[in-house]
Amino acid sequence: MAPFTFTLFAPYNKQAALRLKNASVRMFGVDILMEKDESNGYFRATVDLADGIFHYQFKIQTKSWFEQEPEPALPNYDDDEYKEMTQEEKQEKTHEFSKLIDEIRERNRQRELESTFTEIWYTFVDPYATDVDERGTDDAHKAVGILTIKNGKRIIDEYEWKYDNCFLPPDEELVIYEIHVGDFSGGENDQHARGQFKHVRQKIDYLKELGINARGMYSFFLVSLHISMFILFRYNPRYYFAIETSYGTTADLKEMIDEMHKNGIRVILDGVYNHCDCSSPLTQIDHDYWYHHNPKDVTMSWGPEWNYNFYDSKYNIWPARKFIGDSIRYMVEEFHIDGIRFDAARQIQNFDFLHWVVKEAKKAAGPKPFYCVAEFLPDEPCITNIDGPMDGCWHDSFYWIVRDLLLHDNTDIGRLKSVIDCRQQGYLGVTNVVNYIGNHDHDRMLVELGKEKCIFDEEAFKRIRLGVVLQMTSIGIPMIWMGEEMGEYKEKTPDVAKIDWSLIAEREDNSNNINKSLLAFYRGLVRLRKENKAFFQTNLDFTHEDHNAKVLAYQRWANSGERVVVVVNLSGHFLTHYPVPNMPTNGWWHEWTFNYDVKVDYNEVHLDLAEREAKILVWLGEDWQPPAPEPQSDPSIEPAPNSDTSTTEASPEDKQQ
Template sequence: MEIATEARYPKSEMVGMGAIVVEEGVSFRVWAPNAKKVFVMGDFNEWKKNTVPLVREDNGYWSVEVPEAKAGQQYKYVLKTKAGELIRNDPYARELTNSVGNSIIHDPTFEWGEDHFQCPHRNEMVIYELHVGTFNVKEEGKPGDFYSVIERLNYFKSLGINAIELMPVAEFPGGYSWGYNPAHPFAVESEYGGPRGLKELVKAAHAKGIAVILDVVYNHFGPTDMDLWQFDGWQENGLGGVYFYNDWRAKTPWGDTRPDYGRPEVRQYIRDNALMWLDEYHIDGLRMDMVPYIRNVNADGNPANDLKEGYSLIQWINSEIQAHFPGRFTVAEDLHSLDCITAPVEHGGLAYSSQWDGEFVHPIREAIITAHDEDRDINKVAKSIMHRYNHDAFERVIYTESHDEVANGKARVVQEIAGREDVNTWYAKKRSTLGVALMMTSPGIPMLFQGQAILEDKWFEDTDPIDWSRFSEFKGIVKLYRDLIHLRLNKQGVTRGLTGQHAAMLVIDNDRKLIAFHRWKDGGAGDNTVVVMNFSHQAIEDYAVPFPEEGLWKIRFNSDWEGYDSDFDNYFSHDTQATGHRENEALIARVAIGPYSTIVYSKE
């Protein structure tokens, strides 16, 4: 019986892993080097375990072509091993019924239309990080999904956001999770709408001029609901088997599930996963989670703990992306402030497009959360503004809130400032928006976290949806965010300098808590931009600031305007004239600025 069956089902001639729909049926290929025999079962053979064997190929691969199989059917592999009979989901499955369910033969066909979308250039990118499950919940007791995100795309459009960053969407256990516990890395979370839902979101976002960046997790897998664990029965030291390290290198803060970056088949698995998102889903960029744990066992910088094979794997992936998907964006979560993270491979770097910048978020959060003005260090603020990697202002992503910064014992900026349940206080609104103004005017790629513009309070939880009623309550604050983003993107044609590489400090006054800096791209009218910020609760009047060019400088933004919030002081500030000074010929302009406020000037 088995001989006849094997003759009936030949090995696959199709290149590629997993279940691939072909004209003659479905090609199945799986890597199980320690299995004695492998079968596939599913809807196509009434789930009979031992009737559809796979043919052994080289290097531990097995394949078969099954004419009766078709897209939409469910399936699993049956592995005969020294550890006994194992029933496993496909490591390359694009779709599952759920994290403990069955693999689904996925048909990748999708009508993309004329999708020639180009990711915004780094100097013109404004990112909005969101969690699909909590961003726009439509039904109590169920997480949000890709379709509910689509409903809010006009919100991003009106705000000026041109890139959304999705926290991980690979299939995870249950329906509620941050997403940083991928059980099935190639499958899209079923609760969120699966593969089709993600494609619909990307297509709709592109139609509105919005890029989609996806968070991916390669520093560990799982650790639960994970068929990769001891996949083909082999393991050492009770650890994870062929997909994982089986010694001290397996240990991570999230479980002993670090992939074996040195094993060629695992390297290929991770590389294939990264490129899949860009190819099959038209994703515009990848943000890689906790890169320090890919390049070092303990992320401690100790050379004895370096994972050179992890480092080279990242270099390979980023090189592949640059070669096959030029213009796509890659960003590292690596807060160790190293030039090598974004340096090119030929210079020994990892070649990310940009990196999350700990030299910005931590000092700036401290500056705006600190209660007493005298404890605020303006020198640290100035250093944060001027920091860059490899002399490139846009090799860093700057932010005051992210999923990490507003959870795990930390709260939203407005909550940290308010220090009580109600965040609708003058101090919380003034200092939180001061931080956002600094983020939108400093060199770098600015990033918001979901709900930030509507002063979402407390902290991030995967079961606590965004309260969209706050949009009406804080519509003036939303307008403030919108105006800052439009300035950042030079929507009015008078602040092009905010898209430029160049910055210079004009004033660092730690006594008065005032800072002023010049931003420019090429220089000249509509380009040269001056930002003045008051980090004190006292208004400052008639302050002399050296300006870069003579003439009339017009106010383009004043965060103290009462139109943003009725509690704001509407302190009288004015356009200013920069003129020469007799003693040193510096161009001096007199400015007046309200408490905890930002003024942006430029010349027409």
């Protein structure tokens, strides 16, 4: 047995108590009153505990201006009574609970409007609990915190990190792959249950082949419904120190991140710090101490909003800032994450807080690279650059302008140039924007093409390839939303929407060749981007604009000499032997898209440009020469009269991509 002290910060509440039991015991014992230290606002209770696992809750004489009606515990589908249920029956059950919870929340909202201040006791989970059982226990109709004691001390788990010293890519070299843990692994026809950290770990080889070096993972905080499939649309964290247990244990998460690091892949957490779930523990202690009393904007409100403006002069503390800062430090130090995406950053409306919390996160991360990016919609450079708090932001204007091009044939070259070269919008660096043509907030572009324009099959895939070239060659960090690289066609939904891995499986009839070809196209572009330093700097010039033919050309280059020229036919017409002037350097270039070499003379090159097609020319260097032609077996055979002597196929080892 060893003494363990439970603490609860509730500076203006009159009384608090602890409920505690061994995890193997059915019922809680007598409440243990906690003593308050008025000098710092903490309640404390010290109890002698043996090694083992314990369940605990706090009770408080609330200062919140309404009491929440408790939400029911969700079913555990691993229990015997649910094991025989089909997936459809489980989904129906989940929808029933979702409807019931929505009704309870509506009653709570009405109670908030009608009630006056009353001092009542409320039972809740420790806001700092690192493990939570949402199902509760026999006499705890609410969730319980889980405490593990070993050798007289509290532990999170016993995982030992193995690959902390592995090289991780710097920010400017990132290619981000955004996943939803519950839907990334497995598939619709997979007979085994999937959708956990350990299953994502099994897909690391796939990510390596794709060329990914960063993964955005949203969001593994526990959410209001405790059902991972709803994370897409219910960004309402309830517990800021406990992970989503349906994805696995803390040790599972650490092992997944460790294996990612071993393979040179960084892991970026999607953090929700604008608002939380209405039943989050702090809302029950003293709502207005941590949150705004009313939403800042009722049209953009998703739950109680953290009040980062409030300073408690008596205790010399910024309550909301301290709690979120503690949470972020814990996630960085405990799980070794490599960056954070700040959800709804514009709604936070407090750059002082964002500056401070980003600094705290990077301090906790130590010397390793740590990327902080904001969802700041509509995007503006003020959130980044020299004075902004973030390293980068979601480049939402890129998405909408490219979407207009791909769906509606909007070939406004001026608009397109402004997002290809984000400096025209006021951004300064490569890491200031994250470019995407799809993310979890939108239908995939392939779905948009089908739903809005009835464009399918090869024509749709051709437009996607055009969008991907623009995404991968523009200034900024590219991000791929899981599945779009293989032509996944699923609409955005609150239900299960697992990746259909059969799209890239081997088929005897080769009926999925279009999907496999798109995946190969993505892999090649990611590899080109990673291996060519021209994409790591902001050097970009527009070298040719033809508003009549709707052709745009631009070059990217590095100070070390690498050069890439992108030529884009935005029109719906095939352009034969199109002259592209103002090539930056004469000599030999490799056309990446169709894999041939072409010689540039007089700073001009002629290309065949299919409709809505981009070609990528990679400079091979001053001294590169095409390999000598192989001797012909029959000297009487002459070259075809229309053969193009300015182009030649080169062997892979001769190509300097």
